[in-house]
Amino acid sequence: MAKVPLLDATHGIDPDVSPDGWSPDLSSSPLTFAAFPSPSFLHLDPTAPTLLVCSKPSLSDADNAVLTSMDLKDVAGATHEASTVTIHHYPVAEPGGCSSAPPSSRTRKYAPVTLTDASLAKDLAEAVSSLVKPKDPRKLLIMVNPFSGKKLGLKIYDGVVRPMLERTGTSFQTVLTEYAGHAEEFVKSFDFEGTGTTGVVTVSGDGLLFEVCQALRSRPDDVFGKITLGIVAAGSGNGLAASINHYIERPTASAVDNAFSICRGRVVPFDLSSYEVAGGKKYTSFLSLAWGIVADVDLESEVLRALGPLRFDVYAVWRMLALKKYSARLSYIDEEGGDMPALSEPVPASWTTIDDEFACFWAVQTSHAAYNMYTAPPSGLSDGKFRILVVRKGAGRLSLLRSFLAFETGDHMEQPWVECITCTKYRLEPTSNNSHLGIDGEEVEYGPIQAQMEGSKTTLYA
Numbered sequence: 001m002a003k004v005p006l007l008d009a010t011h012g013i014d015p016d017v018s019p020d021g022w023s024p025d026l027s028s029s030p031l032t033f034a035a036f037p038s039p040s041f042l043h044l045d046p047t048a049p050t051l052l053v054c055s056k057p058s059l060s061d062a063d064n065a066v067l068t069s070m071d072l073k074d075v076a077g078a079t080h081e082a083s084t085v086t087i088h089h090y091p092v093a094e095p096g097g098c099s100s101a102p103p104s105s106r107t108r109k110y111a112p113v114t115l116t117d118a119s120l121a122k123d124l125a126e127a128v129s130s131l132v133k134p135k136d137p138r139k140l141l142i143m144v145n146p147f148s149g150k151k152l153g154l155k156i157y158d159g160v161v162r163p164m165l166e167r168t169g170t171s172f173q174t175v176l177t178e179y180a181g182h183a184e185e186f187v188k189s190f191d192f193e194g195t196g197t198t199g200v201v202t203v204s205g206d207g208l209l210f211e212v213c214q215a216l217r218s219r220p221d222d223v224f225g226k227i228t229l230g231i232v233a234a235g236s237g238n239g240l241a242a243s244i245n246h247y248i249e250r251p252t253a254s255a256v257d258n259a260f261s262i263c264r265g266r267v268v269p270f271d272l273s274s275y276e277v278a279g280g281k282k283y284t285s286f287l288s289l290a291w292g293i294v295a296d297v298d299l300e301s302e303v304l305r306a307l308g309p310l311r312f313d314v315y316a317v318w319r320m321l322a323l324k325k326y327s328a329r330l331s332y333i334d335e336e337g338g339d340m341p342a343l344s345e346p347v348p349a350s351w352t353t354i355d356d357e358f359a360c361f362w363a364v365q366t367s368h369a370a371y372n373m374y375t376a377p378p379s380g381l382s383d384g385k386f387r388i389l390v391v392r393k394g395a396g397r398l399s400l401l402r403s404f405l406a407f408e409t410g411d412h413m414e415q416p417w418v419e420c421i422t423c424t425k426y427r428l429e430p431t432s433n434n435s436h437l438g439i440d441g442e443e444v445e446y447g448p449i450q451a452q453m454e455g456s457k458t459t460l461y462a
């Protein structure tokens, strides 16, 4: 079968046609217009970024039938082996019937095409790949926690992430963490520049990415501004993955979606914040600070880890029945710029201060603090604010229980006993010594703590 002429892919196509910045690079190369033996033909539709498998070699044939179509937004790449080309197509499953449910996660659909000769297969695979691959050369450092959540980290890596990275020709190196602190040690001394590494992706819960961030902040080379972070959900809480899913407007997105975004290289600005605890130790955070009942549920429920995400619900009920009194001084301000006072000094007079008992205290900077906790509906991934959710004393167990149930939908924002404080700097000084402090789900030193929003210091695959 003869190779049919090239279709000029640049002609008549608006490169900005895709509303969310996923427009393929249609200016780079015309797509080879290749003949399949069936007989069917692969076209790039000149009016939309779509690959069409048609029954005729020319789109202009009036009686041409479109056998199948693939939106380029859903194509991760194409590979070839001998004369077979495989187009790696990951469309989003639409809800069935008349359901009004939102589209769910991506699933892989094979589009294997056998051509008459290997060089044609190579041309076609390269042409499709060049349309969808990120423009800049990339190399990713993938860190996998085999013990995240229900210990599915390795399975998700081997079953989803590694094959997709390979299929899309993404360059990467992988480290399986062997103990808590391994990722931090590794990243601290990793040669990003020498290896040409441009991104760090964890296949884990939020905890492993938190570890990576502490290593990145400790480096002298300000590497946050030079790399992109990514996460493929494999943990128990998965707050960042849930926030990304919310950002891309697909709440049920899965590890396949996370990996797809990483392979396609869609990058968005991402906020980081800086925490300081007594003694001067600092932490970098991307998610939350929990104290009081929220921290107790998150950190004390570690003993129920075998239950997976259910451990939070079981422990929350117990903690609410045996409710403690948590008292603290909370000070905050919502201002751009300005320095943070030393933790040992009083806060400036311009700050607001509350001395009280708090049934709940949860400071978050993304929409979701966990996969089922839509804690801060106004927050995105980079809006430069903390949202502190506070329930003060007097609300009672029943109200608190109603808030915990409402966290899943965000309805707590309508409850009169829930305050949502928006700020860029805050300090929490616990005056009761009966709880924990957890940054991004990881326990830190108990005592006075203060935080400053640093804004979009880095980027994130989303």
Ligand SMILES: Nc1ncnc2c1ncn2[C@@H]1O[C@H](COP(=O)(O)OP(=O)(O)OP(=O)(O)O)[C@@H](O)[C@H]1O
Residues within 6 Å of the ligand: 145, 146, 147, 148, 149, 150, 177, 178, 179, 180, 181, 182, 203, 204, 205, 206, 207, 208, 209, 211, 234, 235, 236, 237, 238, 239, 441, 442
């Ligand atoms: N090989 C390992 N063995 C034991 N612990 C590890 C290992 N690798 C990493 N860790 C630690 O495990 C902790 C939890 O990891 P991770 O966040 O991946 O899962 P998770 O706690 O189940 O999820 P989430 O943080 O979303 O609730 C982290 O503090 C990390 O330091």
